[in-house]
Structure formats: C-alpha cells, structure tokens
Amino acid sequence: PPQCSLLGLWQNDLGSEMNISAGNNAGKFFGTYLTKVSATHKPIAVSPLRGSQQMGNVKQPTFGFTVTWSFTDSTTVFVGQCFVDDKGKETLQTMWLLRKKVDSIEDNWQATLVGTNNFTRL
Numbered sequence: 001p002p003q004c005s006l007l008g009l010w011q012n013d014l015g016s017e018m019n020i021s022a023g024n025n026a027g028k029f030f031g032t033y034l035t036k037v038s039a040t041h042k043p044i045a046v047s048p049l050r051g052s053q054q055m056g057n058v059k060q061p062t063f064g065f066t067v068t069w070s071f072t073d074s075t076t077v078f079v080g081q082c083f084v085d086d087k088g089k090e091t092l093q094t095m096w097l098l099r100k101k102v103d104s105i106e107d108n109w110q111a112t113l114v115g116t117n118n119f120t121r122l
C-alpha cells in the first residue's frame with residue numbers, strides 16, 4: 001500500500017497551495033505555503049513552513065508544522081494526519097491555530113483562531 005508521504009504539492013478548499021519540498025529521515029520537513037486569502041489587507045506573499053512527522057514503519061503518519069507568515073505578523077500551527085484511501089488517494093486532515101498579533105495584552109483573549117482544514121494533492 002502506498003505510504004502517505006507529505007512531500008509534494010497540496011491544496012485545500014480555501015485555495016491555499018502548500019509545497020513540502022524536503023524532509024530528512026528524522027521526520028523534519030520544510031516547504032512553502034501560498035495562501036489565497038488573508039485576514040489582513042496586505043499583499044499576500046509565499047511564506048515558509050517547517051514541521052516534523054512521525055517516521056519509522058508508519059503508513060499514515062501524524063505531523064505538525066508552523067507557517068510563519070512573511071507578509072503579516074501572525075503565525076499558524078497545523079497538526080494532523082495523512083490518510084490514504086483504498087484507491088490510493090491521499091488527504092491531510094488537519095486542525096490549525098492562527099495567532100494574530102494584537103497591539104495590547106488586553107486584546108490577547110481575541111488573538112487566536114482555530115479551525116479544521118483538509119488538503120489533497122495538486
């Protein structure tokens with residue numbers, strides 16, 4: 001059965017495109033994230049991501065990664081698992097936390113968004 005590799009090009013239902021370009025045998029990987037939508041009104045740019053995944057004899061590994069947005073001061077962390085269906089189609093089922101930068105600690109309570117998001121191969 002095809003092992004679910006994170007390497008390659010992925011997209012989600014928000015139109016974001018993610019390219020996991022390289023990983024090492026300790027499970028570390030890195031890549032880029034190109035979002036098509038943003039909560040800010042700044043011009044969107046490609047942003048770097050770094051993460052790690054379970055290695056060893058794992059068919060459907062769990063993983064986590066961080067996107068440090070290059071065009072705004074927020075950060076998103078993703079956690080999830082790669083699944084392969086009986087036709088070999090892979091999906092990344094994830095949840096994320098988006099931490100926006102706020103100007104004062106009084107606004108800290110409203111600074112973190114949470115959501116679910118799934119990726120399929122581009």
Ligand SMILES: CN1C(=O)N(C)[C@H]2CS[C@@H](CCCCC(=O)O)[C@H]21
Nearest residue numbers: 014016035038039040069074076117
């Ligand atoms: C497009 N998105 C996407 O593909 N997500 C899974 C969610 C969680 S990261 C967020 C985009 C944040 C962009 C930077 C900002 O607006 O602060 C949204």
